[in-house]
Amino acid sequence: MSIHEIRILPPLAIARLGSSKEPLENYELVVKDPLGHRQICAAETLRVNTRTGEISESYQPEMPIKFRDGKSIRPVAPFLEVFARTDGEKLVPLTVDLLAAEGLNPRSVKWTVSLGNLKAFRRTTIEQDKILASTSFSDHDVHPLEGRCDNFLPGKTLPLGSARYIKPNAAFPEIRLRYTPAAGLVYGASETRITADGVNGPVTEIDEIVKDRVIYDPTKEHATWRGWVDPGEPTDTNPGQIYAGYANAKGAQVSWGYLDDECDGIVEAEIQIGEKKLRAFARIGAGPPAFAPDSLPIRTVADEIEQALFGPEVRSADVSADRVEDIVRRAYETVRLLNTAVLNGNPVDGRLGAESMMPLQDSNDFHRMFAPIMATTLVDNLSVVALHQTILTALKSGTPPWFVDVLRRPEEVGDLSDKGRRKMPAMMRGADARYMTLTRRQIDLIRKSVASGLFFGGSAEE
Amino acid sequence: MRARNERYLASLFSAAPRLSASPRVEMMMLTGAKLAPSDAPPPEFTWREFAVFLLTVAAEIEHSLMVQYLYAGWSLGGPQVPEEHHEAVAKWRQIILGIAKEEMGHLATVQNVIRFLGAPLALDREDYPWDSVLAPYPFALERLTRATLAKYIVTESPETWPDDVSVAERKEIEKLAAGPDKMNVNRVGALYKKLIELVGDPSKLASSEFHPESYPTQSSWDEYARGYGKGARGSSVAGTTKTPDVLVMRAASRADAVAALTAIAEQGEAPNKAAAQDDESSHFRRFLAIFRHFPKDGEWEATLPVPSNPVAPGLPATEGQAQIEDAEAGKWANVFNIRYRMLLSYLAHSHSSPGEGGLTRRQGIVINRMFGEMYTLRAVASVLSRLPLNVAGEQKAAAPFQMPYSLQLPESDAAFWRLHIDLLTACRALLEDKVICKGEHAEYAATLLSLDAKASEEMRLYAGASTVRTGVRRSKEGA
Known part of the structure; x- marks a missing residue:
């Protein structure tokens, strides 16, 4: 052999x-x-x-x-x-x-x-980062993996x-x-950090988070990560400005030069x-660690890989009620963890837009009038959770799923009309900064299972 | 419609319809000419009361149409459908259920106008089969056939049929719709015409008759239509882009009320030539498109073998009804009827006035429960369609949609919750019956029991506490 x-x-x-x-x-x-x-x-x-x-x-x-x-x-x-x-x-x-x-x-x-950790490089595009x-x-033996970088202080990894x-x-x-x-620690570029642009210049404080873990040398010729501001160009990440820092007088996010492991x-x-x-x-x-390890998100890397591998359409033979139920269960598991009232954009104790959520981002990114997504009365969390449980229950009866048309299509992520914003999955952001969708393959699975439920197990291609 | 109401309908006509064997024929002759001119309200009525009466009739008709379309839509499918027709049947089902959703919107809008006139909700209707001189045809729960489609087409037809319907095709449709008894099928528009005229006339209904303060308790599109606007949710199976278009319109002024009634009157018929050519726009066109491809007798079967007007076990079925005799199916039919009553109770609850309990805060909870019941009804209907009707085993059982003994509604918020809990308790007894919990659908029954147990627990909190804060935190202290 x-x-x-x-x-x-x-x-x-x-x-x-x-x-x-x-x-x-x-x-x-x-x-x-x-x-x-x-x-x-x-x-x-x-x-x-x-x-x-x-x-x-x-x-x-x-x-x-x-x-x-x-x-x-x-x-x-x-x-x-x-x-x-x-x-x-x-x-x-x-x-x-x-x-x-x-x-x-x-x-x-x-x-x-x-x-590699290319997070700083992804933004600055400087090789030395x-x-x-x-x-x-x-x-x-145990072989440590020490990340090296041209812009680090001498001897630091x-x-x-x-x-x-x-x-x-x-x-x-x-x-x-x-x-x-690694341990999940934050490393930095300075023992101090600026918290705001004050009237008399920057307001600075001791950086308790990274003070013992300063490894990046911002004084080096090509070291721009500390003080970095996304230039607002197409090469920015989407959404942009998602690094730790402070908002300067112009409202732009300025990087503290943090690095994670x-x-x-x-x-x-x-x-x-x-x-x-x-x-x-x-x-x-x-x-990062899983902080809700007993739940699965509605769309995972596994869904992405499956789509990349097998394409956007599911073979009829692979359609099963269990797989549809799994998607609905993941929706239920997700919604039970959401503060649906806040994420919907409901006023909270008289404050509008107090937290980051999709309605606020619709306003910030597109100057859409700030408005909650769903009717404010409908988003009580227990009640939304119960509704998802009712769907799980109904699917047990063998009835074909009826909700394929409430699913947001991938080409509709930027539809900011009331109708567009109310599609499912709701209130969550996808990887491109706009509303989340299921993968085309997940949507196709639900669509095809309609036929199989309607004809009692016999789908069109079988 | 309750038979005792029929006597009032005489006032709609220039001469009272004769009490003949076929009042429908009479009505056709009269409405075909015009509705009675009216300077004074009919005997025993004020104009406001008469408007409420007509709206009640409209609600009953919309309710009946909605249920009929649901029944017809759910009848589509089954293992006997040849593979090459799977796609078409799935598409038809989605189109018919889309029309049923639009009828729900009509029903909700009519209730809004009723609330706007300061009158109580009108959710009642007769059990099937039933008839009235104002009904388009005798209402019946029937599986979808070319004959039922023909009835739907004629009911929703515009005054002038579009050019692409040949004389022969129209004749065939009208003949099928009339059936062997050569029954006349009415168009639904006539009733709305009268209503629009009445609500729009300040000399009959003064502005002081309207109750704009009812606006917060009227159904809103945001809460009820779930994004089904102008096909915005698309239709992946039916391939339509403009439907369903669920109209849920509220009224805060006379103009709003007239606009709402006009919109729902027009949604069925193709209101203009362009719409008359568009296979998506009107109910008329959508039914016609299905009719043109629907299998003729003996070609193949698009529907499950479900009976007309099934009823749950009880007193012997009356003429035109089919008793569900199979033990398991019979219990599920009872479950269906209870869940249907729950749906109607939630609907009524969501419209009740805010009161001290601050219903507006809890309105969403009630509405979500109502939508949950729609899912449950769909699921129970699916269970029924897999069980036999009787020992013969040829026919399948189906959703009975029987009305509860009473729709008199509780007066307080707490009493509403107690009603919901009662209904859940009654349902539990059925689901725990050994015929069900040892039957084919035991897993579904067990899951439903568990869901209901959670719901009861939550509702006990609401019933026991005059004020429960929602969306923030809840404790059991009030229970």
């Missing part, structure tokens, strides 16, 4: 920042109450011996799953496992035995992890977490790497079999 190809699974892993020494244990989301949100259920977890780098045991965590140790959040530290395609089409875990069969040993696997970290190894090649043993002979993300990049594995070099890669990213 020879190895023809290797792969890393999962091909995309998302780590979540956290400063606890203990990584978050595994859990699954299970629907127990048909009208409720998902429940967190413990799932098999691998314990890594921090000294040896081996897996010491596989265990079932105790419930409830612990998300914090004191003030420290437990990071999500994903495993990336190498699989091999041998003689058949099937992928099998790459193990010590499989390597041995090729005359190799665990040391024959070379890992390379390359990460790129923060990059890379490391290669075949041993089982941005910690982007660490990678460790898990040492295979008899009980766990598989080849895997674990990425542990989020990042993304590539993990590569490589083995040499005779003349043949086999390589595989996976993508990893480190993002």
